[in-house]
Amino acid sequence: MSVYMPTTVDQAVALLAQNPGACLLTGGTDTMVEVNFNHLKPGTVIGLRLVSSLREYTITPQLIQIGAGVPYARMETGPLAEALPALAAAARTVGSPQIRAAGTLGGNLGTCSPAGDGLPVLAALDAVVNLRSPRGIRGVPFQDFMVGVKRNSRVSDELIESVSIAPTSGYQDYAKVGVRNAMVISVASVCLVHDRHTASVRVALGAVGPTIIRAREAEAWLATQVDASTSLPPDEAVAIEFARRVAAEARPIDDHRSTADYRRHAIQTLTRRLYLRSTK
Amino acid sequence: MKISLTVNGELRESEIEPRTLLVQYLRENLALTGTNIGCDTSSCGACSMHLNGEAVKSCTILAAQADGCNITTIEGLAKGGKMHPMQEAFMQNHGLQCGYCTPGMVMAAISLLEENANPTEDEVRVGLEGNLCRCTGYHNIIQSVLACAKGGN
Numbered sequence: 001m002s003v004y005m006p007t008t009v010d011q012a013v014a015l016l017a018q019n020p021g022a023c024l025l026t027g028g029t030d031t032m033v034e035v036n037f038n039h040l041k042p043g044t045v046i047g048l049r050l051v052s053s054l055r056e057y058t059i060t061p062q063l064i065q066i067g068a069g070v071p072y073a074r075m076e077t078g079p080l081a082e083a084l085p086a087l088a089a090a091a092r093t094v095g096s097p098q099i100r101a102a103g104t105l106g107g108n109l110g111t112c113s114p115a116g117d118g119l120p121v122l123a124a125l126d127a128v129v130n131l132r133s134p135r136g137i138r139g140v141p142f143q144d145f146m147v148g149v150k151r152n153s154r155v156s157d158e159l160i161e162s163v164s165i166a167p168t169s170g171y172q173d174y175a176k177v178g179v180r181n182a183m184v185i186s187v188a189s190v191c192l193v194h195d196r197h198t199a200s201v202r203v204a205l206g207a208v209g210p211t212i213i214r215a216r217e218a219e220a221w222l223a224t225q226v227d228a229s230t231s232l233p234p235d236e237a238v239a240i241e242f243a244r245r246v247a248a249e250a251r252p253i254d255d256h257r258s259t260a261d262y263r264r265h266a267i268q269t270l271t272r273r274l275y276l277r278s279t280k
Numbered sequence: 281m282k283i284s285l286t287v288n289g290e291l292r293e294s295e296i297e298p299r300t301l302l303v304q305y306l307r308e309n310l311a312l313t314g315t316n317i318g319c320d321t322s323s324c325g326a327c328s329m330h331l332n333g334e335a336v337k338s339c340t341i342l343a344a345q346a347d348g349c350n351i352t353t354i355e356g357l358a359k360g361g362k363m364h365p366m367q368e369a370f371m372q373n374h375g376l377q378c379g380y381c382t383p384g385m386v387m388a389a390i391s392l393l394e395e396n397a398n399p400t401e402d403e404v405r406v407g408l409e410g411n412l413c414r415c416t417g418y419h420n421i422i423q424s425v426l427a428c429a430k431g432g433n
Contacts, residue, residue: 003281003298003344025345029322032340036301036320045298047345073334096410098388099322101334102341182409183323 003045009053009132012046013159017134019044020156026054026069027102029095030111054106054161059083064165065130068106072118076100084165086124086172086191090117093176096183106160109145112152115207119146120191121174123204123212127165131158139164146211170194171232171278175270176206179257187258188266190246192274199229201278203271208263209251215271218245234279243272283347287312288356296343303327305343306353314354314383318412325411328384328391329353335391337410354383357390366390366428375424377415385411389425398429 004019006012016022023042025031026049034040048054054069057080064083066075072091075081081088094100094117108116109129119142122129128139131154138158145152154160172193178184189206201222203215222242226232252263284293287310294309306312306329315338318326322337329338330352357364366386369375376382385408392399392407399407404425405418413421 001299003342005344005347025342028340028342028345032301032342033321035299036339045342045344047342049345050348095322096325097391097407098325098328098335098337098410101331102336182406 001042001045003047005047005050007050007052009051009159009161012048012051013132013134013157015046016159017157019046022046024048024106024110024159026104027071027099027107029099029103030107030113048106061167064167065162066105066165067162068109068160069104072100072103072105073097083167084121084125084172086174086193087118087121090121090174090176090189090191093117093174093178093186093189099183105163109152109160109163110154112146112148112150114149114209114211115186115189117174117176117186117189117206119212120189120204120206122163122165123214124172124191124193124202125165125168126202127163129160130162130164132161133158137161142212143214149210168193168195168197170196170228173274173277175274177266177270185257188250188252188263188270190267190270190274192271192278194228194232194278196229199223199227201226201228201232201275203246205246205250205267207252207257208267213249213251215246215249217249218242221245232275232279234276236276239272239275242275243268246271281344283344285346285349285351287351288353298342298344300343301339302329302331302341302343302346302351303338306338306351312353312355316380316383318380318384323412324381324384325388325408326381326384328387328411330387330391333391333394335388352387354386357386364390365431366393366425369424369428370421373420373424373427375417375421377413377417381411381413381415385413385421389421389428392425393429399425401426 022044054067057066075091108118122142129145174191176189186207205213247268252260316326318324322340327339
């Protein structure tokens with residue numbers, strides 16, 4: 001194994017161009033477990049911890065940009081948590097304090113596990129993933145970025161540099177079910193975003209399909225029932241039917257973590273809860 | 281490859297195999313065996329140490345990734361033969377049984393108090409959620425951290 005530690009994005013992109021297929025490493029919370037177990041034997045590792053620009057974020061009224069190397073710990077509180085409460089909620093469910101000090105959105109995006117806690121938030125917020133290569137920067141909407149279980153549309157010489165998110169106005173939250181509170185991989189998760197600007201309620205589901213699933217049919221149904229340009233009505237019947245429709249769009253499987261039936265049930269319950277919380 | 285980092289206040293420059301984990305580097309190259317290896321999967325927290333002041337799990341970090349960083353291990357806590365207040369609190373409150381998780385617990389607990397100087401019991405439990413005690417001695421570990429926060433061991 002050879003390890004490179006670039007200090008700028010340009011150096012990292014150049015190294016990646018010279019070593020196509022190199023393993024990009026930041027927190028290592030997922031990749032290094034694979035390496036320790038000999039499931040992954042990277043020939044070349046490009047460590048990104050010293051690239052300080054990847055660890056920065058900017059917040060303006062028009063756009064929030066989060067560097068791929070910003071650790072989850074910095075999303076839990078502070079300006080990012082105020083701007084993106086759903087991301088803060090998701091960040092708090094990741095691993096443990098040590099994992100949150102290391103793990104990053106770039107890592108979540110690179111691995112692209114359906115259970116990645118940051119991903120439903122990116123899907124619900126219609127985030128754009130910015131990929132840098134010698135050809136320049138390519139912005140890919142999240143829904144086109146994740147294409148399958150641990151598969152994404154990044155090509156081998158592209159570096160995940162940041163994500164861009166348009167600020168929303170209204171409630172947003174993330175809820176997750178796992179087998180215990182800490183150090184747990186999601187069994188099912190839901191991110192709900194209400195945006196008055198675009199008069200929309202958007203819902204994304206984690207760990208219940210090969211990719212993060214946007215419940216677009218349920219979102220469209222809800223738009224016929226409520227006016228999302230203002231406060232959402234605390235209507236229990238709407239919440240129940242919306243949750244039922246969202247759960248119907250999940251595509252869960254039975255695996256070692258849970259069953260498809262339980263996952264669908266969890267999605268329904270979490271969605272109903274989040275909808276009702278959004279009306280308070 | 282060559283790395284250079286500050287470990288417990290001392291600049292260390294070493295020639296290492298690129299695949300070396302940070303915890304292996306500390307234990308095998310620097311003979312700092314106070315940091316234990318538990319699970320190799322960053323689940324148990326036994327290998328917790330401070331990287332630039334923040335607790336991280338050193339079994340899933342390459343030593344090369346810590347190049348240029350500032351590392352504190354359990355060996356770096358005592359000053360002038362006097363234990364760190366957290367170590368003292370663990371001793372006074374019997375916050376350990378077999379002791380295997382203790383270095384990681386102490387490092388995580390110090391990091392916790394740096395973020396939240398006066399935590400509730402629940403906040404201590406959440407703050408230490410990444411550290412497992414195989415003796416299940418959590419009660420006294422939490423009492424130790426609370427005692428340290430109150431300044432009274």
